[in-house]
Amino acid sequence: MTLRSLVATLALLVLAASPAHAAGTGSACHVPEAGHEGKVDIITPHITNGDHVEIPYWKFPFFLECTLPKWQPIHVGPLEIDLSPTKHVVMLWIGAALLFLVMLLVRRAHARAVTRGGVPTGGANAIEAMILYIRNEVILPNVGHHGEGFVPYLLTAFFMILTLNLLGLVPFGSTATGNISVTATLAILTFLTVEIAGIRANGVGYLNTIFYWNNELPAPMRPLMFLIMSPVEMIGKLTKPFALAIRLFANMTAGHIVVLALMGLIFEFGNLISGAPLVMATLIMVLELFVAFLQAFIFTLLSSVFIGQIREAHH
Amino acid sequence: MRAPLSALVLLAAAATPALASSEAEAAAKPGLLDPHLGLMTWTIIVFVLLMIGLKTFAFGPILEAVSGREQAIRDAIAAAERDRAEAAKLIAEQKAAIEAARGEAQRYIAEGRATAEQMRNELLEQARKQQAEMIDNAHKSIEAEKAKAIAELRREAVDLALAGAGKLIGQKLDAAADRQLVEQYLTSLGGK
Known part of the structure; x- marks a missing residue:
């Protein structure tokens, strides 16, 4: 699988996972009804999980509420697990897809720079600096000798948490890492x-x-x-x-x-x-x-x- | 006894719908600290997939490239160090050679100077000796000439004296015995 096709597959995946796709397939998205009387709790819905996501919309109030599909819960032993996507599940998907895409681009820039016999510039270099800093200054000195095996887990944890944290600051985003x-x-x-x-x-x-x-x-x-x-x-x-x-x-x-x-x-x-x-x-x-x-x-x-x-x- | 029991049952009956409704409320409005098994499962799935994906397609190759680059840099540094050591060695050799050449030159100059000095001294000595010899020779020849002249003069004087005396006494004096006499006299004069 070439990198190009991989990126394309990923982009498709992101599209599939994004609520915009849901908007196209069904009538799940609607303009939120206005006109609440009195005081409304705006904080709790924002920081808690939910069964709908908000996507940008070009008319007032500039967002649509998309209700996510509800799936039959699956049973594992005595546990009943409801795997239907929620707001934070969708953010997890988007975050993971985005992170994977960014890392693939970094890797491609890296490969290109290496064949040229140089060092990647710009964003790729910044991400590389972060990877190297986390690996050389945080992980390896603390984990101790022969700590190489822990690098993928810890690096993934760092970048996934970072991505989810930052996605929470983006408009229409929600902080999956703000969910216990x-x-x-x-x-x-x-x-x-x-x-x-x-x-x-x-x-x-x-x-x-x-x-x-x-x-x-x-x-x-x-x-x-x-x-x-x-x-x-x-x-x-x-x-x-x-x-x-x-x-x-x-x-x-x-x-x-x-x-x-x-x-x-x-x-x-x-x-x-x-x-x-x-x-x-x-x-x-x-x-x-x-x-x-x-x-x-x-x-x-x-x-x-x-x-x-x-x-x-x-x- | 009956009244409290019925009251309890009533209370339970009354409480149940209330409880149910609050549960429904909670389900509709998820609390901040409610664990959600589905989300937890999704977190594990997404995290593990992401870790495998990133390890295979991103971190692995990137770190490999970086370590390759580190190796290249390390090699370059080692090569540079080697070259520098080589250059330093060459410079040291060069310097030593120059130093040796300079010492040799110095030695040659000193040697030349010493030779010249010696030669001059020798020449001077020779000249002086020659001069002394010449003077000596001159002295000797002068002395010889003088002695010869004196002898000549003396003989001449003897002859003259004899001739004068012969004329004076009118007779020819015995040449050999008279001569001896006069010469003795002269010698006694010369001895004074």
């Missing part, structure tokens, strides 16, 4: 990676990271400390991914709430001074841009640190 299910899943993936890395690095010694048994203590103290410290070890193990999930979720949600609350001030006061929140909201938006990068970075950094810690555990 997404961040929890990513944290669970990190948790699994960490534990598997621990088992592979320590073998039977991995049990020491769950059960506390210190041979340097006097013999009668060992069972006592075992009883006291083992729960601490286990809680410590579970706290790390929990903190990862909550940190990302809360950071992504909080920024949007602040921006929307500032926007809400305009409607609350409705006079000339109400221009002020616009400035503040813009500045918060700039901060959000920074936070989008920061949180992706932190997630990757902490995942690397956790992997490094458990691999060093037997020392």
